[in-house]
Every structure is written in structure tokens, then in C-alpha cells.
Amino acid sequence: MPPLTPPKSGDALFSSVERVNAELFTLTYGAIVRQLLTDLEEVEEVNKQLDQMGYNIGTRLVDEFLAKSNVSRCVDFKETADTIAKLGFKMFLGVTATVTNWDAEGTTCSFVLEDNPLVDFVELPDTCQGLQYCNVLSGVIRGALEMVSMKTEVTWVRDMLRGDDAYEMRVKLTKQVPEEYPYKDDD
Amino acid sequence: MIVCVAVVGHQNNPLYLQSFTEADDALKLHHVVHCSLDVIDERVNNPKRNAPTLNETFLGLLYPTENYKVYGYLTNTKVKFLMVTTDLDVKDADARNFFRKFHAAYVDAVSNPFHVPGKKIASRSFGARVSTIVKSFGSGTTV
Amino acid sequence: MGREVAGSCLDGVVMEMVSAYCGRFYAAKPELAAGRIEAIGFQVGHQLSERYTMDRPRFTDHLEAIKFICKDFWSELFKKQIDNLKTNHRGTFVLQDNCFPWLTHVSLDPSMESTDATESDPALLGDTAAQTTSMLLYFPCGIIRGALTNLGIPCAVSADMSNLPACSFVVRIKT
């Protein structure tokens, strides 16, 4: 990829990728969560599994992302975060997140989602409060960032399913391996 | 005014039943709704009728009883919607319109991954949405 | 609502689900894993059929319902229709999709079986891949069964992927 070509806009990006019926996606994810609940019984275990899945997905999505969006390597965490929020979310979920609440060191920030296709129709039953329904998302973020050698911890701070006004996940950069990105697209 | 709406599963089991009356005839409404299932059976699987309208989802007025009128609707998935009103004359169009909205609400409710098919609908948001639809009944406004 | 998301999200989730059940939970008991994947599909199919039959008159017979699955339902899901429908008129239908999207998309890269003990072994990798594919197919089977069951047609659905990427689903209606 010649580094000159400018990065696509989020919308262009979204329209460029192959898309599928969101209902199918939403319902499928929902069904998975439900099945996990019945099989694993422990809510905590379910959260763990969702995060694990997310992580695996993230590790793969990042390649597609870098390949499709002509994003050249991001210099720092801040820029990466913005790219994910503006382009990443848009490209895959068709929604954009906003990045806020940077801490002083610039190693922790929040992704805030008003709209989240993952949770259409979803209503948490009383029996499984404590379930992090969207844990797959945090997993994806973690996995993706790890592929660009940023070790992070992602935690949910706001969840509309719990009656909050938005979805907010807190991303904390724990360790950054400098350079040597395993970019495919340089060759 | 609508005094009661109900969703009845394909085994004729109640999935949702909400009455909107201050009077304490809630139990009576259960009876009314339950009895109306007979009429639905009669209408839907009555061999002698093979009108083109046979498989229309809207079943119309099932029967008037005491001061209620019961309207029925049968989805493609053999789920029955019942609506009980005390209005003296109900416009066909209004009833149809009501059921259309109600159906949409129902579909979203059962799309909740935690809703188990064939089981009671416990969703609060569904309840809320239904009561708005009920309130808007008759008045041409759409929800 | 014509809302959409990137295909890779769906693929990712589905593949993760399959590998989770075949790899992490029930590696030892494939039949249990299959059961769960099918169950997940069943729920999805059940819900989707509720959606997509919303503003249409009730089906009068089985064939109508099956046709609905082949046409509208399938194109809602995959933006294409079933390519070929066969029946023996005694309750068995064969729905063939000459190029079933999920079989073409699905990447069977080893990282997916990351939790498998046998992952490193290249020889085994091949058939774990094939295994995964067949496991994956329990999902659409479940979807079809869920949809038909919800339309009042209890049935058993199995998939045949003898000639990829074509894939045919065999529906046997329980009488």
C-alpha cells in the first residue's frame, strides 16, 4: 500500500465492506449469549467466554481493518484510539464511538457509544444481572490493540441495558511494545 | 376503550395478558379471552369455509359479550392476539391498525434473546409499548 | 429496519461460537457441541421467522412455507435465494444453495482452533478444519428448523456439503 493514499472516511469505509443484515447479527449474538448462560450457569464464566471470543475476533478484524482502510501505522495510543472510534466502529458496526475522558498520562480513555446494534431488542432478565452483555466488544478492542502491540485492559463503566444513558468502556493502556508492527500491508 | 389485550401461544396457552381496567373484573377478562379462543378455532380451521380471506391474519370481531367486544388476530406462527374493548362501535380499520402495531411490538419482544419461545412475555419494554398502543387506540395517531 | 453491519462481524461471531463449543467446552463430546450450535441456530431462526412473516397472510400449506424460506427468508439473510428446491412430495425437501456464503467466507485459519491441543499438527489441522465446517453447518440447519417449527412445521434438518461451496439442506417434515 503506497503510504500516500489518504485514509478513507468512516462512511466510505463502511460502504466499501461487505455488509449483512444487522438483525441476523444481533439475534445470533443474542442466541449465543443465552446458550452460554444455560450451559455455563455462572454469569462470570459467561463474561469471560464473551471476552475471549471478542479477543479472538479482534485479532482477526484488525488485519481486515488495516487492509481496507488505508490507515498507516498510528504513532501513539491517542491516535489509535481515535482511529478505532471513528473508523473501526464505523467500518464494522456502522456506528461511531466518541473518545473521551482522557486521563493526564494519556494512557486511559473511554469509548462512548450511543447506538449499539449489538443490543437491539435486548432486555436483561433479573436473573442475570451482572452479565456484561457487550463483553465481546471490549474483547475485540483488547484483541485488536494487542495485534498492534498495545496491551490494554478494557472495562465497562456504563451500560444502557442497566439503565445508563450510554455504553462506555474504559480502555487502559498497560504496556506498549514499540514498533515492529506485524503489518501485512507493507509488502 | 381497550380493557384488555392478550397474546396466546399456539398451544392456546396465555403468553401475555394485560387488563387496563380499574374495575376488578380482571378475572372475568381472563374468562372472556379464554372463551374467545373457541371462536378463533371455529374460524381458522373450519373446513366448510374456503374463502380467499381465510388466511388473513386479522380475524375481526370474535364475539360480543356482556359489555365487551373481543377482536382477534392470528399470526403466521400460530400466535393469537386478543383485544377486548368496551367501545360500542369499533371501526374495522382501527382494529386492524391496532393489531398491526401490536404485532410489531410482539415481534420485537420475542426477538429479545432472553425470551424463550413459547414462554410468557415478561418484557417491561413490551408492556410499556403495548400500553402506548392501547392508549392511542381509535385516535388515528401512529406509534 | 434496513440496518446493516460488516459481514466480518457476523462471520467472526459465528466462527467463535463454533470454535468455543467444539474446542473449549465440548471438545470431547462433538454431539453435545452440535446440539448447542443447532439450538442457537434454532432460536435465531425462530425469531427471524417471526419477523419476516409479519405482514403476510398465513401460509396454507407446507410448500408455501418452504418456498418462503427459499425466497424471502433466504434473501433477507444472504441477499440471495436458494438456487434449487427439490421434494419427494412425501415431506422431504432439499434446498440447495450453489454457493453458501458462510462456507465461502469462513476462514479456517489455525488461529481459530487456538485452544485446540492438536493445533500445531498440520496433518490434523486439515480435518479439524473440515470438522469445524461441518460443525458450523449445524447453525444454518438450526435456523431453518427454527423458522419452520415456528411456522408450525416440525421437522428435522440436515446439511450436505459433499461438494463445496455448494451446500444442500435436507428438510424432513415430522408427521
Place this chain on the structure above:
Amino acid sequence: MEDYPEELRTPPVPLVSIVGCPELHASISAALSIQQPPMNTLALPDFSKANILSRTAKNRDPLAPPQAPSGILKKDWLLKHRTRVPAAVAALFRADQVSGDPAQWLQACSDLENLKSIIQGRHSKLVVILVQAQAGDELGEEVTVALRKRAEIDSKNLIVLVQNDETERNKSLLKLMSVFAELCSTYYKEEGRRIKARIEKRNFSSVELSVRYCFKVAVYAEFRRDWPEALKFYEEGIRVLREMIGTSTRLPPAQRLVEIKAVADQFHFKISTLLLHAGKVVEAITWFRKHIRSFERVIGSPEVAFLHWEWFSRQFLVFGELIETTSTTVPDTLSPRFGTADNALTEWEFQPAYYYQLAANYLREKRCALECSSSGANLTGDNGIPDSIMPSVYVGQYVRLFEQGDTISVLPLSDTEYTSYALSEAERFQDSYEIIALFRKAYESFQSLGGTRMASSCSAGMAIEYYAAGDFSNAKQLFDVVAGLYRQEGWTTLLWEILGYLRECSRKLNSLMDFISYSLEMAALPLFSDRVQSFSENKSKSGPAGWPTISRREDIQEEVVNILERKHTPEVVDGEFNLQLTEDNAHLDIDQISPLRIVLVASVAFHDQSVKPGSPLLVSVSLLSHLPSPVAVDQLEVQFNQPDCNFVMVSTEEGSSGLNSHFHGQVVQSTSLTLFSNKWMRLTHEIKSGQSGKLECLSVKAIINKRLVVCCQAESPASMEDFPLWKFEDQVETLPAKDAALAFSGQKLIQVEELDAQVDLVLDSNGPALVGELFVVPVTILSKGHAVHSGELKINLVDAKGGGLLMSPRETEESETHHVELIGVSTVAGDEVSKDEVDSIRKIQYSFGVVSVPTLGVGDSWSCKLEIKWHGAKSVMLYVSLGYSLDSSEDAALHRLNVHRSLQVEGKIPMIVGHQFLRPFRRAPLLLSRIRSSSGDDKKDSLAMNESNMLIVSARNCTEVPLRLHSMAIESDGDGMQLCSVEQISGISDEYAVVAPNAEYKGIFSVNPRAINPNFYLGEICVNWSRDLHLGENEDSHVIMKQRLPEVHIEEPPLLVSIECPPYAILGIPFTFYVKIHNSTSLLQEIKYSLVDSQNFVFSGAHNHAAFILPKTEHTFSHKLVPLGSGSQPLPRITVTSVRYSAALSPPTAATTVFVYPSEPKFNLEKSHSRSDECVS
């Protein structure tokens, strides 16, 4: 419907009257009544009676506007017009009365005048009838005219009736009728028109009148059979009536309503009847809807509300009856789209049942309204019910008679008076039975219409009435059925109500177990909560149990617990009666179909599919209860089909106090056995089963609160269907077992394998078996720890390469074709077991046998020998299995133990027998068949006739063991003997020859054929052999092995070349050597002859020759030879070629060698010479 007056129920019939000539009345009225439309006749024997036709009331001037009436409708008005107010009056005069005697004439005139004046007020029409005896007797024209003048009628209304002439009379009667008919219609028309005029002119003082007028007009129209008009005015009337409700003030409000409704009732009845009789069902029903709608709200003051509901209920009842009697059917035209815009009606509305059911409901309304009012009245306590209250002359009005002295005056009532009167009247009625009857009617027809839910709600209605009437057993019976439906369809709220009643019924009937089970079911019932319920605690509306709430459920459970613990329940305190737990514990059985499954269900799963006896075995017992509050189980008894596996778990809180002593099995202390609502209690326990076979968990018995024993049928998780009612509840599924595999596929039964046998079964065999011999396999049974009872050995021979039984597929029936054969079984000699017992071999087939084994004590042994014979080389699996039981008892016989052994035995061919033919010594016959069969397809040996050919038979031992060869011979069939002599040249010298493995024995035979035979059968080689065993040498171990010799070709050679030379030569000493060629044919034979040089000899004579040999002669060549080398030397090679047969012939080298001594040997030449000759010959 019956309580309507007859005149109201039947269509009105015109009324006419006839006066005078009574003797004719019968025939006239008869004629009138039978004609269409019929007329009623009011017959007055003579004119003096005519006064009854006159108005009772004082004769008012009709034109004067009437003053406000005191009622709407007079009760008797309709009756009056049907019975006392004729539309036309006929005056009958006999002819002689009006002709001749003037006195009579005057009398007639005055009567006529009088009649005229009477009927004038009523506008009735007048007809005059002149009665003649005979048609013949003349009647003066002037008389009739005069009479007409008097009567002021026109001529057609004067009818002459001939009395005695049949035909004439009928004619005149017909005339009379038409006249009457015409007059009637005009009369009713005029009456109607008059009143209609008032309505139209609106000249009436009060609405009452307009209603009344409408009624009258309608009735007059009915008299004229003008139904549409009638309908029009009835409807008009009821409309006006409806308006009156607000406006009229004539009566106090309560009574006003009563009157209005009473009238409306009549109008409605008329209208519905007219419509239905006209077959206008749809209109009738639509009308009824309208009627109901317009009156349902006009209840009036609460204390008389019951009157309204009674009236209202009657409307439904009557309409239902009308529909039933007119037997209406649903018009097919509107069936398809019931209840939509294009047809507002619904199917039930065409069914009487629908109306009966509603009538019943409203009657219930009435009853409860009545209860309220009467209770209110009693509170006030005044029983000022005035006596002598009676219906007034007006419909729906009541008055009281007031007597003062001899004058009786009629006073109006105050509302309070009226109300209390009505109350007292109403209380005299028992509504329940009326209601039940209505519901039953409805129930039956709904049932027949297939409206099961409608029907069951009706029978619920019935049941509730029975309950109210205190007939609890009937009530219970009905409720039970209804409960069934609601259970099945999961309408828990309805079920709750019914169960509430059932619970009370069983309380009243004092049947404790029912009470407990109903209570438990209620307590475990899911709540179909919708949130209204906080304020609806009205028992009358939601049954005796009130509205289902979690707290109610808990209370009910509590109540049961109290009864069990013999505490005093509040119900007992209020003292209507006492539910006591009489026997010391209550027992409930719960199976898969019991409704109490939601109270307690037990799922039992073994962890393995099968287990060895006596080895530990894990079983999971999971219990689930939907009871709202925790249930403390004192003791849990798990029962299996093998009682010694049963075990009991006792919660330590309880200790083993409650444990029934007779229990044998293990007792486990478990910390806590408390069931929490909707949560599986999962227990895992280890048991041992000593018995092989099926082990199934039958039931789990839980003892709760010491006294309640709940016995649940155990269920396998695999085949457990979910709970009839709870399955519809939205709750996250939980599984009986944590382990998914167990939860989905766990089974409550398991196979216990049989314990392993402690008996040895030894098969040994010495090496491979040899085909043909009787191969013996010794079998030894050696008991080590198990006594063997009724044991039996099964022996089975199976092809080691598979292929099942050892038969060649083709001819299975012949024993020869079996490759291997089980010949028999014999015990080892010197065994203590008696012979006969061994011979009790039940069956021996070729490859299968069963042998019974004698009873053996521990440590004993027994053995036998299997004798097996191989017919071909084959490797065979020998399976021997010993089945036995531990002792001879019955149940031991049920599970036998089995020991299996198998042994592979090779079947080998003992020796390979071969043969070879040799030529006669130094004689070479020309055998043409050899030449011809140069193609070589048939390898048949050919022998020269009358020559002694050599046959060498070789037998090679191809086993690993040495074999004895007892004899070797050629056996040929009879004629073979004459045609060809075969004698053994060298045989077995000793009684047998031992042939070592791979060694070969040769036997030599000379064969002398005597006849030409293209294919001659020499016979077969018989080899008699046995194993070379030193011990027990018994004859039968000899095996004769036969092998057929191939057929040979015997022919006569045309030429025979024989060579003659001395038996030996000496180096350097010449000797002569002859070649004789004998021509045995009768032809001249040309031959060529050549001799090849050999370095060992020098010889004289020509190398090549040709010669002709005469038939039957012999040609001889001779050569002198000088040997050059010593030792055995081949003579120069000779080749004789027959030109005729173009066949070369040279004696084999073997036959043409001679031994050359280096020098003269020192032995008797003669002797050796003679011997060699001998052997040649």
C-alpha cells in the same frame, strides 16, 4: 317465554260476531274458523245479549282530546280486541220474521236499531243475514229493501242464507265470509287510520298516548296481516318509549322505569317474533343488539338494580328461546367473514346457547344486586311491606287496594313501598337453580358445537352456583373437569380460581387429602401476574382464594404445614368445622401425569451405563419443587427394583427420629435437605448392587413435616418433559444435573453385568489336526471357588477366516461336504462321572454341540474330549463356552455365569501322494497318441499294450510329526483286474514303515495292460497311515487315505524298438549291440535309422540307414562296439524315424546305458546275467 299472555304470543285473529238464529251459529263459526285467514266468531243467541258488545266505559265522544292517561298500555286491551270487540256483526233474521206478521217485523226492526246503536260506538260493521228454509219459497223484493233501509247497509252486505239446501247454504256462507273478510279489513284499516291520524297530527296530550297509539296501530296492522306496518309502529313505539325514560314524570322514578321496561319488553317481543317468523335472522339479531344496547345502562336506583338485571336477563332468555324455536340457521352467504366490516355478526350470536349463557350471567348480576339491596333493606329494618299490593290495569304498574267500609279504592304506591314489595317478591325466588338450568342448557349446546372453552366456563358457572347453594359434591365434580382444561392450556389464573373453590369444597366435604393436594397445587402454581391485582381482592370476583399473589401462595403452603403439624389453622378458629389429620401420616403419590408434579419432581440418573456387580456406583438424585417457601425434607428414601440398593437420607436437623424402623438398607446423614423454590436440590450417592441384571430407580419418597409422605415416581433426565404449567413461565432453564451430559442423557436405570466366573475352562490340542484322522481336543473344567450347577458346554466350530459355519455353501445337507465335523464327545476314561451322564449330549450337529456338565463341587474338575474330523485342510476356530449357575435354586438359575474359551486348530493334509509311469526296460514302443497329442492339452499317460509298464507311487509326509505307513496299494474295480494286471513289485516289508517329516516313501508297481482302451481307469491309490505314537496303539487311529489315479490311454504300438546288448562290457573288449525294430502292423513300414557318435565307444557299421520292414516282421541292426571309457556309459544315441507316421523314436538314455568294467569282474556272470534277464522280462 311462556309467561307472556297467549294473545301476545300468537298473531291476532279478526273477530266477528253473529246475533240471532242460534241453531246456525255452529256451522257458521266453524266455517269462519277454518277459512284462510281464519276469523274468530262471537256468537250471541239473541239480540238481548248484544249489550255485551257495548263499551264498558261511559261512551266518550271520540273527537274530544283524551286527558292524560295514568298508564301506557292497558293490560286487557289486546285481549279485548281479540275476544270482545268484533270487527263486524251479523244480524240473523229468519225470513218468516220479516215477512208477513207486522208485529214480528217491528220486533226485528227494534232489535236491529238496538244493535246498530250498540255497535256504532265501536265502528263495527253490520251485516244482515236473511235465513230461508228453502231456496224455493219466495221472499218479497220489498222486504229486503226495507230491511236494508233499516239496517242502513248496501245490498251486498245483505245475505240470503238458505238453510235446508246444502249447496245453496254453502254458496251463501262463502258469500258471507268474503263479506266478513272485506268488512274486517276495512274496519281494522279505519281503526288504524284513525289512530295513525292522531299520531301524525300529534294531537295527544302525552307521550304515553303516542306509545299506546303506536301499539294499537301495530296491532291493527297485525289484524290485517300487514307485518311491515306492524313492525314499523312497534319500532316507533319502543323508540318513543326509550325517550320517555328521561322525560316522563308521571310515576315515581323506580316504578316509572319498571313500567317502561315492561312495555318495552312486550314491544321487543313482538318485534323479534315478527322478524324471526319472517325469517329475517340477521335483522332480528341486529335489532336485539340495538335493543340491549339501548337498555343495558338504564339500571335505575341501586336498590332496585336487581329488577333491571332480572328484566335484562329475561331479554336474553326470551330471545334465545325465540331463536331456538324458530330454529334459525346461519345463512351461508355471511359465514366466511364473520365479525368484520362486511358482516358485523359473529357465529355464536346465531346460537341460543350464547343467549342462555348471558341470561345466566345477568341473572347472577341480579342475584348479587338483590343481595346488596336486601341486606340494605334489612339494615333499615322496617318491614313496612303494605299488604294487598296488586298489579294494576296498566302493564308494569302496581297499586294497592285500600278498603274503606264497602268502598274499595285503588291507591298509587310510593317507591319505597314498591321497592320493599318487589324485594319481598324477589326473595321468594331461588335463583340458583334457574341459573344452573340456564348454564346447563348453554353448556350442552356449546359442547355439541365444539366450543369446549365456552362450555367449560358455563360448567364453571354451574359449579359456582352449586357451591353457593351448598351442594359441594356436585360443585367439586364440575370444578374438577374445568380445572383439567385450564391445567392443560396453562391458564393459571383461571385454574387458581377453580382450585380455590375446589379447596373450599374439599374442606367442606372434610376430605383432607384432597384439601392438601389442591392447596399444594395452588401454592406451586405459577403467577400469571399482570399488575392490576393489588386492588382486586374482591372474593366474589376472583373466587374464595382471592387473587393469586406470591403471598397468597405462601399462606396456603403455610396452612398445609400447620395442618400437618396439627397447629390450629385460622380456618379452624372461625370454627365452621375442623380439618384434622386423623391417621398419623398423609400420603401423596406423584407420577409423570399428576398435576402435583409441580409440587415435587424427582429426577434420578446413574453416572454410568453399566457396572460390575458389587462395584461402587454413583447415582444422582435431583429434586425440584415450585412451592414458594422452602420445604424442609426430614427424610428422603430412594427405592430401587433391587431393594437392597435402597437408601435413606436423613437431614441432620431431624436426626433419624422420623425414620421408620422396618427399613433395611443404608441410612445416610445429610447436612440439610431443604428444597428452595425452583432450584434443583442435587444429591449424589454411592450404592452397590450385588445382583446382575436391570437396576432401576422406582421412586423417591420424601417425608415432609414428619407426616406428609410424598412419593415421586423417579424420572430419567433424558426423558423428562417439562412441567405442564411452568413450562410457559419465563424463567431461565435449569437442569437437574450440573453435568450437561448427565442432564440430557442420564437414565434412571442401568445394567448390572454378571459377576466374573471362577471356573477354569482348559482346551489343549497337540499340534495341527490331520485331515481324515479323528482329532481329539481334551476339555477340562476346573472349579476354583465356584461350584458348578446345571452346567453345560456349548461347542461351536467356526471357519477361522470367518464365513460362519463350516459347510461348503453348495450342498449343506450332505455331511461329506462339511470340511470339519464334530463327531462326538467322550469323557476321559477312569473319570468318576458315570457314563450315561456324559452321553446325555443334547445335540451334536456338524459344527455345533451341547454337552451337559455334571454338578461339580468347589475344587473339583471334570474333563471330556471333543472328537473332531477334518475333511479338508482348513483352519478352524473352536469355541467352547461353559454356562453354569452357582446353585440349583430358582433365582440362581436366572442369572447364569459364563466362561468362554476358544482355540484355533489348523487342519493339515498328512501326506502328498504322487505317481509316475515308466517304459518297459530297453523297449521303446511307438505310441502314436503321444505324437498326436503334441498339442499337450491332455496330459494323459499312455501305456503300450502287452508291455509291462512301471508305476511308481510316492507318499511324502508333509506334517511335522512322523507318520506310520501301514500299507500302500492300488485298488481297481473288478473288470480293471482282467484287462490289466497290476502287481506290487516292492512293498512295505515290515508291518509298517515310518515316514519322517518331509521324507518320501516310494512303492513300485508293474502294470500290464491287455486291451486297448483310450481311457482306462486303473483304480485308486490307498494309503493306510497313522500317527507314529508309541502309546495306546489302537486300530481305529489308522486312517485310510485314498487318491484316484488318472485314467490312462492303452494302445498297441505299430513299431517297437528294442535294444539288446550284454548287461555289462569290459574296457577295450568289443561287444555286439542289436537294435531290433518290430513292425506289428500289417503294412510295409519305411524307417530311417541313425546312430550318433559317442566318444566312449568306437563302433563299426553305417551311421545312417533306411529300411523297409515287412508287416509282422522284425528288422535288426547290429553294431560292434569297443568301449573306450569305464563306468556307466551311455551307448551311442539311436534314433528311429517312421516315415509313415513321421515320428522319431529314440529310447531314453536311462535305458541305453551300459556299465563298463575296467577289467573282467570276478563273479559268476551267469547268475547276474540270469537275474537281469528276469527283471527285464
